[in-house]
Amino acid sequence: MSERSLCIKVKKIKGEKTLILAKKLGITNSELKIQQNTNHIYIPLVRNPDETELAKMNGQLLDFELEIKVFTKKKPQPKTLHQVLEGHLSPNLLAILPRALDIIGDIAVIDIPPELKKHKQVIGEALLKAHKNVRTVLAKVGAVSGTYRLRELEMIAGDKKTTTIHKEHGCQFQVDVATAYFSPRLSHEHKRVASIVQKGETVVDLFAGVGPFSVLIARKNADTKVYAVDINPEAIELLKRNIRLNRVDNRVIPILGDAEQAVGDKLLGVADRVIMNLPEKAIEFVDIACKAVKPSGGVVHYYAFIRLPDTLEDAQQRFSEAVEKTGRKVDTFLSAKTIRETAPYECQIVLDAKIH
Ligand SMILES: C[S@@+](CC[C@H](N)C(=O)[O-])C[C@H]1O[C@@H](n2cnc3c(N)ncnc32)[C@H](O)[C@@H]1O
Structure with a gap:
Protein backbone atom coordinates (compact mmCIF):
# COMPACT_ATOMS: atom_id res chain seq x y z
CA MET A 1 0.00 0.00 0.00
CA SER A 2 1.38 3.40 -0.92
CA GLU A 3 0.27 7.02 -0.63
CA ARG A 4 1.32 10.41 -2.06
CA SER A 5 2.46 12.75 0.63
CA LEU A 6 4.20 16.07 1.17
CA CYS A 7 7.71 15.52 2.53
CA ILE A 8 10.92 17.22 3.61
CA LYS A 9 13.91 16.38 1.44
CA VAL A 10 17.31 16.92 3.11
CA LYS A 11 20.86 15.72 2.67
CA LYS A 12 21.41 12.41 4.52
CA ILE A 13 23.90 14.04 6.85
CA LYS A 14 21.07 16.28 8.16
CA GLY A 15 18.55 13.42 8.30
CA GLU A 16 18.55 12.79 12.05
CA LYS A 17 18.46 16.46 12.99
CA THR A 18 15.57 17.06 10.56
CA LEU A 19 13.60 14.11 11.90
CA ILE A 20 14.00 15.28 15.49
CA LEU A 21 12.83 18.79 14.56
CA ALA A 22 9.89 17.56 12.45
CA LYS A 23 8.76 15.27 15.30
CA LYS A 24 9.08 18.14 17.75
CA LEU A 25 6.88 20.27 15.50
CA GLY A 26 4.37 17.39 15.27
CA ILE A 27 4.33 17.36 11.45
CA THR A 28 5.76 13.89 10.65
CA ASN A 29 3.46 11.26 9.20
CA SER A 30 4.30 8.17 11.26
CA GLU A 31 2.04 5.93 9.16
CA LEU A 32 4.39 6.22 6.15
CA LYS A 33 7.91 4.81 5.79
CA ILE A 34 10.79 7.31 5.52
CA GLN A 35 12.64 6.99 2.19
CA GLN A 36 16.25 7.52 1.24
CA ASN A 37 18.56 7.33 -1.76
CA THR A 38 22.33 7.76 -2.01
CA ASN A 39 22.30 11.44 -1.08
CA HIS A 40 18.94 12.38 0.39
CA ILE A 41 16.39 11.38 2.97
CA TYR A 42 12.62 12.04 2.55
CA ILE A 43 10.50 12.50 5.67
CA PRO A 44 6.73 12.29 5.03
CA LEU A 45 4.58 15.02 6.63
CA VAL A 46 0.98 15.13 7.78
CA ARG A 47 0.53 18.75 6.65
CA ASN A 48 2.25 21.85 5.35
CA PRO A 49 4.44 23.48 8.00
CA ASP A 50 3.04 26.91 9.01
CA GLU A 51 5.09 30.12 8.86
CA THR A 52 6.59 29.84 12.34
CA GLU A 53 7.48 26.20 11.74
CA LEU A 54 9.07 27.07 8.41
CA ALA A 55 11.07 29.83 10.09
CA LYS A 56 12.37 27.30 12.64
CA MET A 57 13.25 24.86 9.88
CA ASN A 58 15.02 27.55 7.89
CA GLY A 59 16.94 28.58 11.01
CA GLN A 60 18.03 25.07 12.04
CA LEU A 61 18.33 23.13 8.79
CA LEU A 62 19.40 25.77 6.26
CA ASP A 63 19.24 23.43 3.31
CA PHE A 64 15.97 21.55 2.71
CA GLU A 65 13.15 21.29 0.19
CA LEU A 66 9.44 20.45 0.44
CA GLU A 67 8.10 18.16 -2.27
CA ILE A 68 5.43 15.57 -3.02
CA LYS A 69 6.48 11.92 -3.21
CA VAL A 70 4.92 8.45 -3.08
CA PHE A 71 5.57 6.60 0.21
CA THR A 72 4.94 3.02 1.34
CA LYS A 73 2.53 2.66 4.25
CA LYS A 74 3.87 1.07 7.46
CA LYS A 75 2.13 -2.03 8.81
CA PRO A 76 -0.34 -0.83 11.45
CA GLN A 77 1.03 -1.47 14.95
CA PRO A 78 -1.22 -3.64 17.13
CA LYS A 79 -3.00 -1.55 19.73
CA THR A 80 -2.33 -2.02 23.41
CA LEU A 81 -5.12 -3.07 25.77
CA HIS A 82 -5.35 0.54 26.97
CA GLN A 83 -5.64 1.86 23.42
CA VAL A 84 -8.39 -0.63 22.51
CA LEU A 85 -10.34 0.35 25.63
CA GLU A 86 -10.03 4.12 25.17
CA GLY A 87 -13.54 5.45 24.69
CA HIS A 88 -15.07 2.31 26.27
CA LEU A 89 -13.88 2.98 29.81
CA SER A 90 -13.61 6.29 31.67
CA PRO A 91 -10.08 7.67 32.17
CA ASN A 92 -10.15 6.86 35.91
CA LEU A 93 -11.04 3.23 35.16
CA LEU A 94 -8.42 3.08 32.41
CA ALA A 95 -5.88 4.27 34.96
CA ILE A 96 -6.42 1.17 37.14
CA LEU A 97 -6.37 -1.30 34.28
CA PRO A 98 -3.70 -3.91 35.10
CA ARG A 99 -0.46 -3.45 33.16
CA ALA A 100 0.73 -7.02 33.73
CA LEU A 101 -0.87 -10.21 32.54
CA ASP A 102 0.32 -13.78 32.07
CA ILE A 103 0.25 -15.23 28.60
CA ILE A 104 0.49 -19.02 28.68
CA GLY A 105 0.37 -20.42 25.14
CA ASP A 106 -2.76 -18.85 23.67
CA ILE A 107 -4.39 -18.23 27.07
CA ALA A 108 -4.19 -14.86 28.83
CA VAL A 109 -4.68 -14.73 32.58
CA ILE A 110 -5.51 -11.31 33.97
CA ASP A 111 -6.03 -9.94 37.47
CA ILE A 112 -9.02 -7.57 37.26
CA PRO A 113 -9.33 -5.13 40.18
CA PRO A 114 -12.74 -5.10 41.97
CA GLU A 115 -13.67 -1.64 40.53
CA LEU A 116 -13.38 -3.08 37.01
CA LYS A 117 -15.17 -6.40 37.66
CA LYS A 118 -18.42 -5.30 35.98
CA HIS A 119 -16.46 -4.46 32.82
CA LYS A 120 -14.71 -7.84 32.68
CA GLN A 121 -16.35 -8.95 29.40
CA VAL A 122 -15.36 -5.71 27.64
CA ILE A 123 -11.82 -6.06 29.00
CA GLY A 124 -11.64 -9.70 27.88
CA GLU A 125 -12.80 -8.87 24.34
CA ALA A 126 -10.36 -5.94 24.20
CA LEU A 127 -7.55 -8.26 25.23
CA LEU A 128 -8.40 -10.61 22.35
CA LYS A 129 -8.14 -7.62 19.98
CA ALA A 130 -4.86 -6.36 21.46
CA HIS A 131 -3.14 -9.77 21.56
CA LYS A 132 -3.78 -11.52 18.25
CA ASN A 133 -2.25 -14.80 19.47
CA VAL A 134 -4.57 -15.05 22.46
CA ARG A 135 -7.68 -17.24 22.03
CA THR A 136 -8.93 -17.42 25.62
CA VAL A 137 -9.03 -14.86 28.41
CA LEU A 138 -9.32 -15.98 32.03
CA ALA A 139 -9.65 -13.77 35.09
CA LYS A 140 -7.98 -14.64 38.39
CA VAL A 141 -10.63 -15.26 41.04
CA GLY A 142 -8.55 -16.05 44.09
CA ALA A 143 -4.97 -16.49 45.20
CA VAL A 144 -2.85 -19.55 44.47
CA SER A 145 -3.62 -22.03 47.24
CA GLY A 146 -3.79 -25.67 48.33
CA THR A 147 -1.30 -28.49 48.00
CA TYR A 148 -1.39 -28.39 44.21
CA ARG A 149 -0.80 -24.59 44.16
CA LEU A 150 -3.84 -23.80 41.97
CA ARG A 151 -6.11 -20.78 41.72
CA GLU A 152 -9.72 -20.41 40.66
CA LEU A 153 -10.10 -18.86 37.23
CA GLU A 154 -13.12 -17.43 35.44
CA MET A 155 -13.58 -17.58 31.66
CA ILE A 156 -14.28 -14.05 30.44
CA ALA A 157 -13.73 -14.11 26.68
CA GLY A 158 -12.82 -16.31 23.72
CA ASP A 159 -12.71 -20.10 23.47
CA LYS A 160 -13.85 -21.96 26.54
CA LYS A 161 -10.77 -23.97 27.42
CA THR A 162 -8.01 -24.16 29.98
CA THR A 163 -5.45 -26.26 28.11
CA THR A 164 -2.82 -24.95 25.74
CA ILE A 165 0.72 -25.53 24.48
CA HIS A 166 3.23 -23.07 25.93
CA LYS A 167 6.62 -22.64 24.27
CA GLU A 168 9.63 -21.81 26.41
CA HIS A 169 13.33 -21.86 25.48
CA GLY A 170 12.78 -24.26 22.59
CA CYS A 171 10.59 -26.68 24.59
CA GLN A 172 6.86 -27.20 24.32
CA PHE A 173 4.72 -27.68 27.40
CA GLN A 174 1.19 -28.93 27.47
CA VAL A 175 -0.43 -26.98 30.27
CA ASP A 176 -3.84 -27.01 31.92
CA VAL A 177 -4.06 -23.82 33.93
CA ALA A 178 -7.06 -25.18 35.85
CA THR A 179 -5.53 -28.44 37.05
CA ALA A 180 -1.74 -28.02 37.36
C1 LIG B 1 4.94 -23.84 42.75
S1 LIG B 1 4.57 -25.34 41.90
C2 LIG B 1 6.05 -25.50 40.95
C3 LIG B 1 5.89 -26.33 39.72
C4 LIG B 1 7.08 -26.28 38.76
N1 LIG B 1 8.34 -26.51 39.44
C5 LIG B 1 7.11 -25.00 37.97
O1 LIG B 1 8.10 -24.25 38.04
O2 LIG B 1 6.16 -24.71 37.24
C6 LIG B 1 4.76 -26.51 43.20
C7 LIG B 1 4.37 -27.93 42.82
O3 LIG B 1 4.63 -28.76 43.96
C8 LIG B 1 3.65 -29.77 44.05
N2 LIG B 1 3.64 -30.25 45.45
C9 LIG B 1 3.09 -29.67 46.53
N3 LIG B 1 3.34 -30.38 47.64
C10 LIG B 1 4.09 -31.44 47.26
C11 LIG B 1 4.69 -32.52 47.93
N4 LIG B 1 4.54 -32.69 49.24
N5 LIG B 1 5.39 -33.42 47.22
C12 LIG B 1 5.55 -33.30 45.88
N6 LIG B 1 4.99 -32.28 45.18
C13 LIG B 1 4.28 -31.36 45.85
C14 LIG B 1 2.38 -29.09 43.58
O4 LIG B 1 1.47 -30.03 43.08
C15 LIG B 1 2.91 -28.14 42.49
O5 LIG B 1 2.80 -28.71 41.22
Missing part, protein backbone atom coordinates in the same frame (compact mmCIF):
# COMPACT_ATOMS: atom_id res chain seq x y z
CA TYR A 181 0.53 -25.14 38.38
CA PHE A 182 2.41 -23.27 35.68
CA SER A 183 3.84 -19.76 35.66
CA PRO A 184 5.54 -18.06 32.71
CA ARG A 185 7.04 -15.64 35.24
CA LEU A 186 9.61 -18.27 36.21
CA SER A 187 10.83 -18.66 32.65
CA HIS A 188 14.15 -16.98 33.40
CA GLU A 189 14.77 -19.30 36.37
CA HIS A 190 13.99 -22.40 34.31
CA LYS A 191 16.65 -21.29 31.82
CA ARG A 192 19.17 -20.19 34.44
CA VAL A 193 19.10 -23.47 36.35
CA ALA A 194 19.16 -25.55 33.15
CA SER A 195 22.20 -23.64 31.96
CA ILE A 196 24.30 -24.38 35.07
CA VAL A 197 23.66 -28.12 35.17
CA GLN A 198 26.90 -30.00 34.45
CA LYS A 199 27.40 -32.98 32.17
CA GLY A 200 26.46 -36.32 33.74
CA GLU A 201 24.58 -34.87 36.72
CA THR A 202 21.63 -36.50 38.44
CA VAL A 203 18.97 -33.94 39.28
CA VAL A 204 15.99 -34.29 41.62
CA ASP A 205 13.16 -31.84 40.89
CA LEU A 206 11.13 -32.24 44.10
CA PHE A 207 8.10 -30.19 43.04
CA ALA A 208 8.22 -30.58 39.28
CA GLY A 209 4.72 -29.55 38.15
CA VAL A 210 4.32 -30.07 34.39
CA GLY A 211 8.12 -30.13 34.04
CA PRO A 212 9.49 -26.69 33.05
CA PHE A 213 12.75 -27.26 34.99
CA SER A 214 13.07 -31.02 34.42
CA VAL A 215 12.28 -31.12 30.71
CA LEU A 216 14.46 -28.12 29.85
CA ILE A 217 17.39 -29.51 31.85
CA ALA A 218 17.12 -32.83 30.00
CA ARG A 219 16.73 -31.10 26.63
CA LYS A 220 19.81 -28.98 27.16
CA ASN A 221 21.99 -31.69 28.72
CA ALA A 222 21.99 -35.04 26.95
CA ASP A 223 23.84 -36.80 29.75
CA THR A 224 21.65 -35.83 32.68
CA LYS A 225 19.05 -37.85 34.48
CA VAL A 226 16.20 -35.95 36.14
CA TYR A 227 13.82 -37.43 38.70
CA ALA A 228 10.70 -35.25 38.53
CA VAL A 229 8.40 -35.61 41.53
CA ASP A 230 4.93 -34.09 42.02
CA ILE A 231 2.01 -34.95 44.25
CA ASN A 232 -0.61 -33.74 41.75
CA PRO A 233 -1.70 -36.59 39.40
CA GLU A 234 -2.84 -34.07 36.73
CA ALA A 235 0.59 -32.41 36.78
CA ILE A 236 2.30 -35.80 36.38
CA GLU A 237 0.01 -36.73 33.46
CA LEU A 238 0.94 -33.46 31.71
CA LEU A 239 4.59 -33.98 32.61
CA LYS A 240 4.51 -37.43 30.95
CA ARG A 241 3.10 -35.83 27.79
CA ASN A 242 5.74 -33.11 27.92
CA ILE A 243 8.48 -35.70 28.28
CA ARG A 244 7.24 -37.35 25.05
CA LEU A 245 6.59 -34.03 23.31
CA ASN A 246 10.18 -32.92 23.93
CA ARG A 247 11.75 -36.36 23.36
CA VAL A 248 13.45 -36.69 26.73
CA ASP A 249 11.87 -40.06 27.52
CA ASN A 250 14.89 -41.78 29.00
CA ARG A 251 16.24 -38.77 30.82
CA VAL A 252 13.26 -37.49 32.82
CA ILE A 253 11.67 -40.00 35.17
CA PRO A 254 8.25 -38.85 36.40
CA ILE A 255 7.31 -39.85 39.93
CA LEU A 256 3.80 -39.31 41.25
CA GLY A 257 3.74 -38.81 44.99
CA ASP A 258 4.82 -36.84 48.01
CA ALA A 259 8.41 -35.57 47.87
CA GLU A 260 9.25 -37.06 51.26
CA GLN A 261 7.94 -40.48 50.29
CA ALA A 262 9.64 -40.40 46.87
CA VAL A 263 13.04 -39.52 48.35
CA GLY A 264 12.68 -42.11 51.13
CA ASP A 265 11.64 -44.82 48.64
CA LYS A 266 14.05 -44.31 45.78
CA LEU A 267 16.05 -41.11 45.78
CA LEU A 268 18.25 -41.29 48.89
CA GLY A 269 21.69 -39.82 48.16
CA VAL A 270 21.31 -39.83 44.37
CA ALA A 271 21.36 -36.11 43.54
CA ASP A 272 24.09 -33.79 42.39
CA ARG A 273 21.41 -31.11 42.31
CA VAL A 274 18.00 -30.68 43.93
CA ILE A 275 15.37 -28.15 42.81
CA MET A 276 12.93 -27.05 45.51
CA ASN A 277 10.29 -24.89 43.85
CA LEU A 278 7.54 -24.86 46.46
CA PRO A 279 8.24 -21.40 47.90
CA GLU A 280 5.53 -21.28 50.56
CA LYS A 281 6.63 -24.54 52.20
CA ALA A 282 10.21 -25.10 51.02
CA ILE A 283 11.69 -24.70 54.51
CA GLU A 284 9.70 -27.75 55.66
CA PHE A 285 11.38 -29.86 52.96
CA VAL A 286 15.03 -28.88 53.47
CA ASP A 287 15.71 -32.15 55.32
CA ILE A 288 14.19 -34.11 52.41
CA ALA A 289 16.36 -32.21 49.93
CA CYS A 290 19.45 -32.95 52.03
CA LYS A 291 18.58 -36.64 52.07
CA ALA A 292 18.40 -36.63 48.27
CA VAL A 293 21.81 -34.95 47.90
CA LYS A 294 24.73 -37.34 47.33
CA PRO A 295 26.92 -38.11 50.41
CA SER A 296 29.76 -36.31 48.59
CA GLY A 297 27.64 -33.16 48.37
CA GLY A 298 25.57 -31.24 45.81
CA VAL A 299 23.71 -28.06 45.02
CA VAL A 300 20.22 -27.12 46.21
CA HIS A 301 18.14 -24.47 44.43
CA TYR A 302 15.87 -23.24 47.18
CA TYR A 303 12.90 -21.00 46.31
CA ALA A 304 11.10 -19.14 49.09
CA PHE A 305 9.02 -16.06 49.82
CA ILE A 306 10.30 -13.34 52.11
CA ARG A 307 8.24 -10.58 53.65
CA LEU A 308 9.72 -7.24 54.68
CA PRO A 309 11.59 -6.55 56.94
CA ASP A 310 13.06 -10.01 56.23
CA THR A 311 16.16 -9.96 54.05
CA LEU A 312 18.01 -12.41 51.84
CA GLU A 313 20.49 -12.85 54.70
CA ASP A 314 17.63 -13.90 57.03
CA ALA A 315 16.53 -16.47 54.45
CA GLN A 316 20.11 -17.76 54.14
CA GLN A 317 20.34 -18.04 57.93
CA ARG A 318 17.07 -19.99 58.18
CA PHE A 319 18.12 -22.29 55.35
CA SER A 320 21.56 -22.94 56.87
CA GLU A 321 19.99 -23.77 60.24
CA ALA A 322 17.55 -26.20 58.60
CA VAL A 323 20.44 -27.89 56.78
CA GLU A 324 22.49 -28.16 59.98
CA LYS A 325 19.59 -29.90 61.71
CA THR A 326 20.04 -32.75 59.21
CA GLY A 327 23.70 -33.14 60.19
CA ARG A 328 24.96 -31.54 56.98
CA LYS A 329 26.33 -28.07 56.30
CA VAL A 330 26.04 -25.30 53.73
CA ASP A 331 29.48 -25.11 52.18
CA THR A 332 28.72 -21.85 50.42
CA PHE A 333 25.87 -19.88 48.84
CA LEU A 334 26.71 -19.80 45.15
CA SER A 335 24.01 -17.22 44.61
CA ALA A 336 21.22 -15.48 46.54
CA LYS A 337 18.79 -13.18 44.80
CA THR A 338 15.30 -11.78 44.59
CA ILE A 339 13.40 -13.02 41.56
CA ARG A 340 10.16 -11.03 41.61
CA GLU A 341 7.72 -9.13 43.76
CA THR A 342 4.77 -11.37 44.58
CA ALA A 343 2.68 -9.03 46.78
CA PRO A 344 3.18 -5.68 48.51
CA TYR A 345 6.17 -6.16 50.84
CA GLU A 346 6.65 -9.76 49.68
CA CYS A 347 8.98 -11.23 47.11
CA GLN A 348 10.17 -14.58 45.83
CA ILE A 349 13.83 -15.38 46.27
CA VAL A 350 16.19 -18.14 45.21
CA LEU A 351 19.25 -19.43 47.04
CA ASP A 352 21.73 -21.69 45.28
CA ALA A 353 23.45 -23.54 48.10
CA LYS A 354 26.38 -25.93 47.90
CA ILE A 355 25.78 -28.61 50.50
CA HIS A 356 28.64 -30.42 52.14
